[in-house]
Amino acid sequence: MIGVVGGVGPYAGLDLVAKIFDQTEASTDQDHLPLALLSVPAGIPDRTEFLLGYAKDSPAPALARVILDLEAIGATVVGIPCNSAHAPPIFDVIREELAQAGSRVKLVHMIEEAAEFVRAMHPDLRTVGVLSTTGTRQTGVYAATLGRRGIDALMPDRAVQEAVHGAIYDPEYGIKAQSNPVTPAARESLLNALDHLRERGAEAIILGCTEIPLAITEKLIGDAMIVDPTLILARAMIRELDPEKLKPL
Amino acid sequence: MIGVVGGVGPYAGLDLVAKIFDQTEASTDQDHLPLALLSVPAGIPDRTEFLLGYAKDSPAPALARVILDLEAIGATVVGIPCNSAHAPPIFDVIREELAQAGSRVKLVHMIEEAAEFVRAMHPDLRTVGVLSTTGTRQTGVYAATLGRRGIDALMPDRAVQEAVHGAIYDPEYGIKAQSNPVTPAARESLLNALDHLRERGAEAIILGCTEIPLAITEKLIGDAMIVDPTLILARAMIRELDPEKLKPL
Numbered sequence: 001m002i003g004v005v006g007g008v009g010p011y012a013g014l015d016l017v018a019k020i021f022d023q024t025e026a027s028t029d030q031d032h033l034p035l036a037l038l039s040v041p042a043g044i045p046d047r048t049e050f051l052l053g054y055a056k057d058s059p060a061p062a063l064a065r066v067i068l069d070l071e072a073i074g075a076t077v078v079g080i081p082c083n084s085a086h087a088p089p090i091f092d093v094i095r096e097e098l099a100q101a102g103s104r105v106k107l108v109h110m111i112e113e114a115a116e117f118v119r120a121m122h123p124d125l126r127t128v129g130v131l132s133t134t135g136t137r138q139t140g141v142y143a144a145t146l147g148r149r150g151i152d153a154l155m156p157d158r159a160v161q162e163a164v165h166g167a168i169y170d171p172e173y174g175i176k177a178q179s180n181p182v183t184p185a186a187r188e189s190l191l192n193a194l195d196h197l198r199e200r201g202a203e204a205i206i207l208g209c210t211e212i213p214l215a216i217t218e219k220l221i222g223d224a225m226i227v228d229p230t231l232i233l234a235r236a237m238i239r240e241l242d243p244e245k246l247k248p249l
Numbered sequence: 250m251i252g253v254v255g256g257v258g259p260y261a262g263l264d265l266v267a268k269i270f271d272q273t274e275a276s277t278d279q280d281h282l283p284l285a286l287l288s289v290p291a292g293i294p295d296r297t298e299f300l301l302g303y304a305k306d307s308p309a310p311a312l313a314r315v316i317l318d319l320e321a322i323g324a325t326v327v328g329i330p331c332n333s334a335h336a337p338p339i340f341d342v343i344r345e346e347l348a349q350a351g352s353r354v355k356l357v358h359m360i361e362e363a364a365e366f367v368r369a370m371h372p373d374l375r376t377v378g379v380l381s382t383t384g385t386r387q388t389g390v391y392a393a394t395l396g397r398r399g400i401d402a403l404m405p406d407r408a409v410q411e412a413v414h415g416a417i418y419d420p421e422y423g424i425k426a427q428s429n430p431v432t433p434a435a436r437e438s439l440l441n442a443l444d445h446l447r448e449r450g451a452e453a454i455i456l457g458c459t460e461i462p463l464a465i466t467e468k469l470i471g472d473a474m475i476v477d478p479t480l481i482l483a484r485a486m487i488r489e490l491d492p493e494k495l496k497p498l
Contacts, residue, residue, distance in 0.1 A: 001289070006284070006286075007278060007281065008278060009278040009281075010270050010275075010278060010281045010284075011270060014263065014266055014267055014270065017263055017266075017286070017288075018263055018429065021259050021260060021263065021428070021429070022429050026259075026426075027420055027425075027426040028295075028420075028425055028426070029256060029257060029258040029259060029290040029293070029295070029425055030290050030291050030293070030295070031290075031291075032256065032258075032259045032288065032290045032291070034288065034289040034290075034291065035255070035259075035286075035287075035288045035289075036285065036286065036287050036288070037266070037284075037285065037286040037288075038284075038285050038322070039266075039281065039283065039284045039285070039286075040250070040283040040284075041278040041279050041280075041281045041283075042279050042280075042281070042283065044278070044279070046277075046278070046279070069322055072322070073287070073318055073321070073322055171276055171277075176276075176277060176278055177275075177276040177277070179270070180267065180270070180271050
């Protein structure tokens with residue numbers, strides 16, 4: 001069974017489940033893969049606050065707990081639709097906690113999968129833009145993961161980075177506060193940031209926070225391929241559970 | 250915790266979760282209610298086939314099993330986003346199985362909630378149209394539930410009923426085969442059926458199959474209020490778990 005760690009944020013969990021269903025070969029209810037979503041956000045400290053050092057409590061133990069609960073009801077392949085949770089200060093601790101608990105789940109790494117996808121689909125790409133929370137950015141997880149594949153990660157300038165962070169976290173217009181529909185202000189900030197990265201030479205741009213694909217659904221902007229790690233994670237999870245059920249690209 | 254019985258069908262489960270999130274007062278991830286979705290469609294026989302007598306196996310034991318699994322991971326308020334599952338030949342057996350297993354979950358009854366909502370919001374309504382699968386229709390569950398509140402349920406003529414059933418189940422263009430996006434053919438059949446019921450005197454119309462709101466999102470067509478039981482179920486589940494989190498209508 002597929003297990004989805006929801007709540008980080010709730011709508012990103014839903015978006016991942018929708019993409020898993022969309023990418024599954026199915027023409028009846030019964031054709032779909034078994035899946036559990038566990039969305040218990042109240043107990044999971046904010047990832048960005050922790051990564052930036054504003055909050056002491058790591059979300060890692062709570063995330064590991066959710067994964068173990070999913071495993072207890074049958075999940076064998078698990079994904080976390082939150083880029084920030086894949087930064088080593090969080091993800092490495094989750095892996096340790098799972099190992100200590102004797103977990104046998106296959107925990108798919110969204111950022112490794114996204115980098116591998118970009119490299120495999122476009123072997124000649126040199127510069128890839130990344131939009132993310134400031135916390136994810138500061139851990140350098142995308143820069144390192146892309147760098148290992150010979151790709152330069154291009155991040156926005158400071159002012160644009162702050163606007164991206166606001167599009168996600170602003171308590172009035174941010175996507176975490178208003179997800180369905182997303183506010184025009186949040187979408188506008190993200191579109192500006194995409195233009196900014198394209199002008200600075202990004203050949204493709206990764207939407208490196210799972211709230212961003214709720215606002216940006218374009219697959220191409222100008223010449224730049226827009227890469228959605230939630231979609232890549234969805235496909236990787238199907239591949240790990242039952243590759244015959246995976247729709248062709 | 251809220252528990253959602255998914256897989257009947259998978260996208261209807263997702264639609265219910267989206268509506269629960271949408272109807273929750275929340276401006277951060279952590280404000281959202283705890284929720285589990287368990288979508289294991291392969292083990293749940295088709296509800297309509299059973300109700301029409303085409304298949305011998307009742308979906309009730311498998312649905313009860315999912316509810317017990319949700320309860321085991323902490324669900325206290327559970328909903329099944331499938332109208333057909335609320336027909337007495339299925340729902341009564343689910344209740345019996347839960348009682349025998351000593352379950353303490355609050356299982357919200359979507360059709361009772363929908364009928365109560367219509368009565369409370371529009372005390373003067375006399376005739377309410379119902380679009381549903383042929384299986385749900387033949388059990389008379391909507392006619393009985395509305396009838397107890399002094400409302401006449403109006404069903405489509407035979408040819409239109411068959412078109413509605415096709416919009417849901419057709420292996421080529423039906424919503425269960427193509428949910429995201431729904432095909433124009435499925436939406437067209439449902440819009441025709443809505444017009445048909447309005448012409449015959451329906452003052453409001455209940456979308457009495459959880460696949461239908463995936464195609465019809467209008468709240469009003471002509472003078473007729475369009476009633477979405479998935480939305481009503483979402484609100485009822487929040488009310489049962491934590492009424493302070495329920496957004497005003």
